[in-house]
Amino acid sequence: MTNPVHERIADLVNSNDVVLFMKGTPFFPQCGFSSTAIAILERLNVAFEGVDVLADQEIRQGIKEYSDWPTIPQLYIKGEFVGGSDIMMEMFQAGELHTLVAEAGIKPAA
Amino acid sequence: MPMAAADIEAAILAALPGATVEITDLAGDGDHYAAVVTAPQFTGLSRVAQQRLVYNALGGRMGGALHALKLTTVAA
Numbered sequence: 001m002t003n004p005v006h007e008r009i010a011d012l013v014n015s016n017d018v019v020l021f022m023k024g025t026p027f028f029p030q031c032g033f034s035s036t037a038i039a040i041l042e043r044l045n046v047a048f049e050g051v052d053v054l055a056d057q058e059i060r061q062g063i064k065e066y067s068d069w070p071t072i073p074q075l076y077i078k079g080e081f082v083g084g085s086d087i088m089m090e091m092f093q094a095g096e097l098h099t100l101v102a103e104a105g106i107k108p109a110a
Numbered sequence: 111m112p113m114a115a116a117d118i119e120a121a122i123l124a125a126l127p128g129a130t131v132e133i134t135d136l137a138g139d140g141d142h143y144a145a146v147v148t149a150p151q152f153t154g155l156s157r158v159a160q161q162r163l164v165y166n167a168l169g170g171r172m173g174g175a176l177h178a179l180k181l182t183t184v185a186a
Contacts, residue, residue: 032178033178033180064173068162069158069162069165070165070170070172070173070174071165071172071173072173081158082158083157083158083161084161086161086180086181086182087157087158087161090157090182091157
């Protein structure tokens, strides 16, 4: 991997169990889809790292290429791309997100 | 530069023959849509792979000309 932005992203998703690339911050999401994603993670009660792409244009563009996914938010668990907010909601409602988090041994939010 | 619902449907149908597309204009502004896409091509694919097929059908307009699309994919 030679793209420095992709290396930064790889470092983020590999050094945090749960990472949400989003618009705004967990306390102040600036897009309805990101807000939905935060609400789901809060209901799951998992510790996660929020990355505000609005504050970092390199990441904003780079994450779309890295994931081959055109929209924000994007959820990563244990370095693996899980999906955007629609997939998060489907998985949450089906109980699949709970299973994924439990099987990955993700620690609960403090 | 919003994208008309008919254009979204046409782009998806062109890439996924046999699909059915149901589009709702969420805000009435031609810029925030929900789409339910049912397609035989989705069978056996993960949700991520299913949505990628739809995004690819929109050919780079997703996240650009098309700002918001709440997407639900169903295998036919």
